[in-house]
Structure formats: structure tokens, C-alpha cells
Amino acid sequence: MQQFLNTALTGLTLGMVYAAFALALVLIWRSTRVVNFAQAPMAMMTTFIALVIIDAGYSYWLGFAAALLAGLVLGALLERVVIRPVEGKSEINAVILTLGLFIVLHALAAVVFGNRYRSFPAPFGLRGIEIGDTTIALNGFGIFTIISVLVVMGLLVALFRYTDVGLKMRAAAFNQEVARLLGVRVGHMLTLGWALAALVGSLAGILIAGGSLVHPSYMDSVVVFGFVAAVLGGLDSPLGAVLGGLILGVSLSFVSGYVGSQLVPLAALVILMLVLTLRPGGLFAQAPERRV
């Protein structure tokens, strides 16, 4: 029983991290129709920035804020300088471009921060919560993870649904020409989309790192599952991203615990194919499939 519960709970926490990562991908997809494979190394970079600050003796929260801010800047910068020229062009070229960025950022981090294990602190306790005699596999940091991802999702939904800027971003993503006619500064909106996405990605990076080891490749395992989670939910829906992340996190945790950890990626493939066979546009696909 305890094993079942703990497997479910760790899956849940892990799922939340996938969800945060998937959210970042969804944001970028919504704004620029680009799948950003460089998301993981971008988050790795900003986490290293936080680590440098924390190691210099400042508080965890200063590092945390710096990472998010760095994400914001990095996202905007990359969109402006590198991504802008391929927007609206061949989808494959954009994919290759972000893959190129992936490799470059990786190598840069290894040169700048060193290719070795460094431990990253967590702001809350890492001990599981005790209920009576049993400890359940949920600790302060896990709760922090779940809450922060839910808050971010809520904020994003609110942004898109209720604010002027959110509306403009949606317009810019939906049809640039029409948006321009309506006076939306499309370029700014796209930059904002990338900046926000990178911020969410940075959050995911810090959440994964908490209480664990970081090195230039520490985010790599999230690349695949985060992307699969986003696709599972339907790339246009923030809610879908979170749900996709949770489904994947919990079910993979059970596969790993009760079947065999070698089959985790295969299970991800099976789940994805099951969902996509029934709904080729993901769980939360918007009604008529858009032709790109």
C-alpha cells in the first residue's frame, strides 16, 4: 500500500515538472508555431546562473529570481536574434535551428560552468511528510513544486483569457496579418511569448534541480518526456500540457516500479500512440485541425 502510494506521489511530483516543461513548449508553439528543442538547455543555463549566485553566498530566492529573469531575457533575445528569420517558414528548418541551439548551449555550459556534478539546494525540507507511523513520499519541496506549477498554469490561463496583452498574443499567433490590421504589434507579441515560455522553462529547470545534482545534461531526460507530455495534451492547450504531464509522470512511475525501468520510454510511446490514434491532435485539440 505504501509502495503504491509512494509510487503515485513521486509520479505526481515528476509529472508536475514535465507539465511545467510542456507549458513552456505550448507557449512557444502558440506564439510562433515552433517546437523549441532548445528549451531544456536554456533552462539548464538559467539554473546554472542561479547556482553561481547561491554559491556566492546569496539566498536561494535571489538565485531563483535571477534564474527566472535570466530566462525572460534569454527567451526574448533568442527570439529576436535567431528565431525571427525562420518564423513562418519551413517547420523543419525551425526544428533544426532549435536543435542547433541545443547543441551550442550544451557545449557552452560545459565550457563555462564545467562538465561536472554540482549539487543544487532546495528551499524546503527534503524529508517526506510523516502521517502517523508512515512517511509518504511528499516533501516540502514537492509541495512547492506542485503549487508553483499550478499557479503558473493559472496565471497563464488568466493572461490569455482576461488580459489585453493575452488577447493580443493570441491574435498574433492566430493570424499575423489580421492582427497587424487590428493594430497589434505582432513582433513584440512573439518576443513576449518566447520570453514568457523561457521563464516557465527556467522554473521547470530549478524545480528539477532542487536537492539534486546538476550538470550540463541534467535536463536531457525531460526533453523527451516534456515534449511527449505537450503533444499528449495537444500543443495548443496549457491545461492539456499540465494534464499530459501528470498522466505521463504517474503512469511512467508505475511502469518503472512494477514492470521494469527499461520499458519506461516504450510505455511513453505506447501511451502517446494510444492517445494520438484516438485524437491525432492530442487530448485538448482545438476542434478543426488547423492546416499549417
Add this chain to the structure above:
Amino acid sequence: MRSRLGSVWGSTLGRHLLLAMAALVVVVLVLESVSDYRNTQLAAMAYLGIAAGGLTVLTGINGQLSLGHGALMAIGAYTAALLLPDRDSSVPLTAVIVASVLVTLAVGTVVGLAAARLHGPYLAGATLALAVAVPGIALYFKETLGGEQGLRVVMPDIPVWALDLAFFVTGQDLTRSRFTAYLGWLTLIVVFFLLANLSSGRVGRRWRAVRDDEVAAELAGIDLGRARVSAFMVSAAAAGAAGAVLAFTVKLAAPSAFTLTLSLTLLAAIVLGGLGSLSGALIGAALLTFLPSVVTDLGTNAGLSDIKAAELAPLVYGLVMVAVILLAPAGIIGSLRGALARRRTKTRSTSPKGTAA
């Protein structure tokens, strides 16, 4: 004579046949004149080239994005490894390649059927999951597939007739690495010949039509699903052949050889060379084979430590990818073609032969 050659050249098939013969001559000349070390590098280039050629058909010509071709190569390589467990195995190498192709073709058909309904990022996601799932299967079935350690591939002795033939033609002994390079490049020529014929024929026109405009293709009576699945099958078959050549070259089929990186490398090869062209795939493969060691050597010679020099290779390689997409989005071949076309319109009067080389 001239006119007969001209008529052979006039038919697509004949032209491809002549090109294949020419390529064969070039391959023999190159492989015979370079060192053993270069031969092993060229063998590596051959399997990357074969797989990239197959991916060109799928992604460049049919417009389906696959991030999972490394997994298909793994299936080809494991098939080859299972057929070559020790020195006494009596399966001829050509049969091994054919078996690898058939097994991968079967898997590719299933994947293609499942993938045919998916578009853009959804297809990317599914093939990405495939790329990481397949190595896991090899880990799970430890008994037959060797787990993390993988399966050893034991190459049989070089057949006597091949040794004799090589000595007769070139006057020097056939080394093992040269033999492997020949296997790779002969396979490459056959695969490219078949791919070129397929894609310039009726099937290829259907693939392109589906890529360019689905609605128009459907109106023209093309079965979208069939066109997609057939492209996937052809592409998977090529990946299977590539996997077999990889197994011959590396002499091992292990999960860690088929990570996501391999799949992404293939994709990079076809885009760098120029999407949709087989020669572009070959150039991309050449770039990916030779660039890393050249860059690392430059780094070491410039006095960098081994670790820094090793990081230099991915750094430069990533920068080249970014630069090609930003500065020459059509890839190397595409941009060359563009430049040639522009030059030709300027100097219409001069013979186009001068630009062919």
C-alpha cells in the same frame, strides 16, 4: 557512340544507371587511394549517408518529419548482429543486409501506418518517443539482445573471390577496413540508385504532391495515407540497410549507440546538405563524419586541453547548423544550385558543361 550515350542519358533510368557506374568508379578510386583510417571514416560516412538518403525521401520529398530514424537503424543493426554471432556463421553478408532491410521494413510499415494520420509536431513527438523506446527494448530482453553490453557482430572472413577480384583490379591486398568500406559504399550506391529512380518516377511525384498540397493531391486522386505509408516504408528500408552497414563497421549493436543524438544527427545531415536532394544527404553525411575530428584536432593544436577541445566539436557543429539555417536555408546543395542558376542566367551563352563539375 555519342548519340547512343545520349539516348541512354535521355531516359531517367539510364541516366541513373550511368551515374551509379560512375560513382562506382569514383568509389573504387577513392577507397583504394586512401589509408585504412580514412576507409573506416568513409564506411561511417556510408551508413550515415544511406540513412540520410532514406530520411530525405521521407522528410524532404514527402514532408513527414521523423526524429526516430536512429531507432530504425537500431533494428537493422540488431538484425545483422543476430545473424552474425560468430565467425562460423554461414549467412552471406548480402543476405544479412537484405534481412536487415526486410525486418526494418516490417517495423517501418507498422510505424508508418500509425504515423500516417499525424502531422507536424505530433508526428515529431511520436517518432521522438520511438527513438528513445527502441533502445529500452534491447535492455529489457537481455537474454536475446544482450542488454546494455549489446551484441557482438563477428564479421566472417573476406571471401576468397573478393580478395582475388580486389587484387586483380587494384594490385593491392584488400584489408578488412577497406572491405567494410566497400560493403558500405556498394550498399549506398544500390540504395541511392533505387531511391533516385523511385523519387523521380510516378511514386515520387505522388509523394511530392502530398507534401506540397494535400487537398490538391487528394483531388488528383492520390490516396494520402498510402502515399505517406509508402514513403515511410521506403525510408525505413534504407535505415535498415544503414543499420546493417553500421553493425559491420562498429562490430557491435548496443543500445548506447542508438541514442536520440543519432536520430537528430541524421536530420541535421539532410537539412545541412539541402532538403530533398540525395546528393545533399551525402554532403551532410560527409560534413557530420569529418567535421568533429577536424575541429577537435584544430582545438588540440591550438593548445586547448583535451576536454575543452572535445567540447569545441559540438560547439562548432551546433553553430554550423544555426548558421546554415539562417544564412543558407536551402542547405548547401540548395544554395549551390541557386547560385549556379543565377550564374547560368547571367552567362547564358557559355556552355553549361563548365559548371557541372
Add this chain to the structure above:
Amino acid sequence: MRRHTRVAGPLAVALATTLALGACGAGGRDSSDDGGGGGGATDPGVTDSSIKIGATFPLTGVAAPGYSEIPTGAQAYFDYVNEQGGVHGREIDYIVKDDGYNPTTTSTVTNELVLKEEVFATVGSLGTPTQASVADYLNDEGVPQLMVSSGSLQWGDNVEERPLTFGWQPDYEIEGKIIGQWVAENMPDAKVGLFLQDDDLGVDAEKGVRQYVDDQIVAVERYTSGNTDVAPQISGLQAKKADLVLAFNTPSYTALSQLVALKTGYQPKWFYANIGSDPALVGSLLERFSEGAVAGDASALDGIMTSEYIPGVDSPDDPWVQLWQQVWDEHGQDGELTNYRIYGMSQAYAFVQALESAGEDLTREGLVEAIEEGGTEWEGPQLAPFRYSAESHMGIAGVRLVEIAGGVGEPITDVLTTDIGDAEITTDESGQGDDAPPENGVPAS
């Protein structure tokens, strides 16, 4: 005609490129075929004033953290030896290639080492699947594959098939045996859980452990390298109520398993095999745990048991560690002396010893013979002697079990030695553990 140029042009360009790329630097064609071992004084890589050796390591990618430090240690020691005039007047030229822990790349760069660089031997190359992919090739070409950095059995248990391949560190099976026997004798009532990496490391170790505690084992959990979520595995051990976990895993999984155990409130006795118990890493983790915790968790890692076969940074008073510190200060690159670097230096020391004993006329055959004949007698940092002989190419014969207290390993046993199979475990009498390095830090023949 126009159409033909369009098709043929690029292909011709492609082939021409290939030709050009293939042709550049196409040297060494004449000398590339004379492998085959007994070439006398003409063996590649050796001149009167130099000897060229190679190694492959993961310098980039997921496996690079930690492991990429090993060759920096070896390089520092070789520089130190070269400064003192080399071995028999020959300076050691050490070439390291990156394989990213991918066997395909290992095969490519090993080809480069053998055919282009024409190395005399490979020394200390790392990894089981990676080195397995080139073992047959190196043996076929007559290139010694010395002191492979991996505890797999295959480097030494079949000399007939791989006459030129040698192991170095204690193999996982004997480490499993020694740990298993200790548990059987000292904790006979413990319910044993195994936490294993799902490859040769786990398989060989399990074989060794089961010889002694087969009936005590209540749970076996395996994780796949690369899958960072080990909570399901730890929960599995916890569910079977294992109160002693024998863990055979790489260092990052020590950290991950401790983190998960903290989370699930699982408090068994932990026994990590040497490969997973780098005190520096464990120490830094310990520090972070106490930082983030509400209540003091500083003691979380104390009492963990492990094994050692060479002295490490946690015993700065050991004469060997003092030598390594001196070598690193004089010849090291950036960064501090770490256990990975000490590993590389210890290996380099053993190789220099092999060169010394092979004598002035260095041949591949002579070197292999020297290792087989004298290897067991070499004094060095290793706590137990090597098992090198004409019948076995296995590395160091044993380990000492230690318990970590305050980030330092305290011995709980003597140095215990044994061999693969059902060989008995005995206390080492060779005095290997007590020797000190020679005055100048370079082994004499």
C-alpha cells in the same frame, strides 16, 4: 541537356567533396597493416625518445561529469614522469579521444588512435559497452588494450580469446563476494535488498553477492542508467522491508537514491560499492541536504558503508595521496585533486611500472609478457596486488570495507582478496596496503 546538369551537377560535387575530404591527410598507408604483435623493434608508437599511447573517455555528454577528470589525472602523472626523464629515456605521449560513451564513436576514435596516430597501446580507456566494441579489433590488430577502466569480468577472464586485453580495478564480482561474505558474517539477520544498475555492473555484482547471502535477499531492484527517477525502485525495496541495501550504482545514483530515501522515510543500512561512493560528491550532497532541511539532516549519510582499493582524497595523510597532491599541484590543470584524478594517476603509475619492467627494448609482446610475469609483485597505490598472469588478466585482487563517518572512510576490515568464481576470500598478506611511493615518485624496475 539542361536537365541533366541539374541532376548530375550536385552529385558530381558530392563525390568530388568526398574525394577531397577522403584524400586530405591520407598518410600512413604503408605502415597501417603491420599489427600482429611480434614486430620486434618496429612496433608502432615507439622511438628511442618517445612512446605514444592513447585512451578514449567520455569528455562530452551525459557520462562526462566525473569520468572526464580521469585522463587529466593520468596526464598530470605522465607529465611528472616525463619531467624526470621519462621511462628508459622515453617520454610518454598520451593522446585522449572523446567517445561520449557511445560505442559507435569509440570504434571510430579507436580506429583513429590505431591507424592514424599509430599508438603503441591503449591505456585506461573507459567503459564496458564502449571498450567491448573495440576489444576484438584491438586484439586482431595486435594493439594492447591495457588497464581498461571498468570492473567488467571480460577484460581478464578469457586470456586465450583476448590475449592483449588487461583489466585494472577490482572486478564487480569479487567486490560483490567480499561485501556478501562480510554481510553473511556480521549481519546474518539482515534482510538484504539489492539496488543494481541494469548492466554488467549489476549482473556481475549480484553473482558475487549471492554466493554468500542468497537466502538473506528479500528484494532486487534494477534501475536503467539515464532514467533519473529511482523512486519506484526505492519504494520497492522499502515495501519488501529490506533493512540493508547493497547498492551497485554510479555516483549520481548514490545521490538520487539517498534523496528518494529521505523523501520516503526509508532508513535502512546502506552499503554502496566503490564505484558509487565518491566521498567528495557524497560530501557536497550532505552539505546541501542539511541546508534545505527543516530539521538537521546532517547525519543522513553517516554510517554508510563502502569499499576502497586505492587511497583517496579523504585520507590526505596517506603517502600516496601526498604524492598525487604534489603531482597535481605541479602539473595539474584547473580544479582540485579529486578521486577521479587519483584514479587516473594510480592507473598511470601502474602503466609506468609496466614500461619499466618491459625493459629498454620495448615491444608490444615484451610489455604483455612483463605484465604477466611481474604484475603481481608491483608495489603501488593499490591496496591489494594485481592478479596478472599468463592465465588471468584480471586487475586488483581485493578491496577493504570502510564505513563513512564525517565524510571520511574508516576501515572496518583488513584488505580482503579473492578471485572470480568460487575462490576463497582471504586477508591480504602482501603488505600492498602499507607500502609508500619511492622517493622520486616514479616506480623503478
